[in-house]
Amino acid sequence: MSGRYQRVRFAPRATADVQGGYASASDGNLVRARLRWEPAPRARTMRVTFCGAE
Amino acid sequence: MLRRVANASWRLAAPDGDVGYWGRNQEQAFGLTFTVYGARMTAEEPGSDERLDGRMEALARRALERLQSAYAGGRFGLFIVPSLRRGAGPLALSGLDASAGVASFSGLALMSLDWSLEKSDRRRERPRPAGRLSADGSGASVLGTGQSRFATVRRGEDWFAVKAAPGPGRIRDLRFDFGLVAFKRRRSDGSWQDVIPLKPYTSNQPDSAGPILDPDGSRSLPYADDVRVNRRGVVTAIGGWRTITGVPVPAACASASRPAAVGFACPGRRSPATCSSSQPSCAVPLRGRGSGRRR
Numbered sequence: 001m002s003g004r005y006q007r008v009r010f011a012p013r014a015t016a017d018v019q020g021g022y023a024s025a026s027d028g029n030l031v032r033a034r035l036r037w038e039p040a041p042r043a044r045t046m047r048v049t050f051c052g053a054e
Numbered sequence: 055m056l057r058r059v060a061n062a063s064w065r066l067a068a069p070d071g072d073v074g075y076w077g078r079n080q081e082q083a084f085g086l087t088f089t090v091y092g093a094r095m096t097a098e099e100p101g102s103d104e105r106l107d108g109r110m111e112a113l114a115r116r117a118l119e120r121l122q123s124a125y126a127g128g129r130f131g132l133f134i135v136p137s138l139r140r141g142a143g144p145l146a147l148s149g150l151d152a153s154a155g156v157a158s159f160s161g162l163a164l165m166s167l168d169w170s171l172e173k174s175d176r177r178r179e180r181p182r183p184a185g186r187l188s189a190d191g192s193g194a195s196v197l198g199t200g201q202s203r204f205a206t207v208r209r210g211e212d213w214f215a216v217k218a219a220p221g222p223g224r225i226r227d228l229r230f231d232f233g234l235v236a237f238k239r240r241r242s243d244g245s246w247q248d249v250i251p252l253k254p255y256t257s258n259q260p261d262s263a264g265p266i267l268d269p270d271g272s273r274s275l276p277y278a279d280d281v282r283v284n285r286r287g288v289v290t291a292i293g294g295w296r297t298i299t300g301v302p303v304p305a306a307c308a309s310a311s312r313p314a315a316v317g318f319a320c321p322g323r324r325s326p327a328t329c330s331s332s333q334p335s336c337a338v339p340l341r342g343r344g345s346g347r348r349r
Contacts (some may be wrong), residue, residue, distance in 0.1 A: 004213070005251070021145070021148075023149030023254055024137065024253060024255060025082065025136065025149050025252070026136045026251065027140070028138070028147075029146070030251055034264075039269055047271050047328075050249070050250060
């Protein structure tokens with residue numbers, strides 16, 4: 001998943017939902033991406049990696 | 055007490071001078087200007103040695119540089135927060151506390167800046183030499199107590215901060231959230247880039263940037279009782295999940311997901327890009343009231 005400033009990779013597969021309307025004191029126009037994983041039959045490690053874009 | 059507070063500010067300050075990356079009044083200009091005032095007052099206190107003087111002067115100058123680079127400008131010369139300087143419009147106001155006011159908060163900033171002038175180098179025969187910030191070299195600090203505990207780490211070209219949990223009454227406000235709260239990386243020209251945005255001001259419902267457990271529609275939010283940093287700069291937040299009423303998730307839920315410590319690993323130079331990883335580990339089961347201890 002890629003935005004203007006950030007690229008996010010994740011595993012295992014997930015559904016993604018994007019919501020705007022957030023603001024911090026450093027950025028008044030934030031978009032939030034929410035990832036949802038369904039329960040897995042066995043324990044496993046989830047990885048989320050995000051990279052800033054120059 | 056002043057020296058302890060000033061030393062904590064020296065340790066928590068990001069390499070770009072940022073001292074307001076989480077919590078109420080996030081990134082307010084007066085946080086920087088009071089930091090300048092406090093740092094210079096600390097250096098003037100009897101008993102401050104050359105090393106502490108250098109640290110405090112470094113903190114003061116870096117805070118002033120950030121004020122210039124991220125807040126200065128506009129019709130009145132100063133924006134109270136960087137988002138207003140960036141011109142995001144009415145939406146930017148929703149990222150501020152209801153108590154924030156341009157007149158009053160600018161006044162606070164100007165007043166403390168004026169006070170700091172009395173402590174400035176220009177009034178001294180010999181300017182104080184500036185030392186280094188804690189964040190200028192590789193290392194880590196763990197600050198605060200309880201749920202406000204947080205760690206700052208500098209490793210190579212990366213600097214980041216990880217927080218334990220929102221305190222009582224703060225679970226609706228993502229600015230107090232658990233987890234990675236700031237992450238900056240040094241560009242080739244020496245300036246610093248925010249790799250992740252700071253967390254937004256929210257107030258509607260209990261929330262977290264996650265990871266959130268929601269197996270049956272009843273949300274559980276992450277928290278930590280402790281935050282630790284190892285020699286490689288890896289921060290481990292030791293805790294688990296709790297319901298929005300603050301109850302640690304019961305064993306039945308824990309057995310399904312086995313919530314445990316959440317690690318944040320900074321890959322450093324081995325990384326091909328400006329990356330960070332959040333790796334919720336399901337390997338350590340909860341113990342007691344949800345504090346899965348990993349040593």
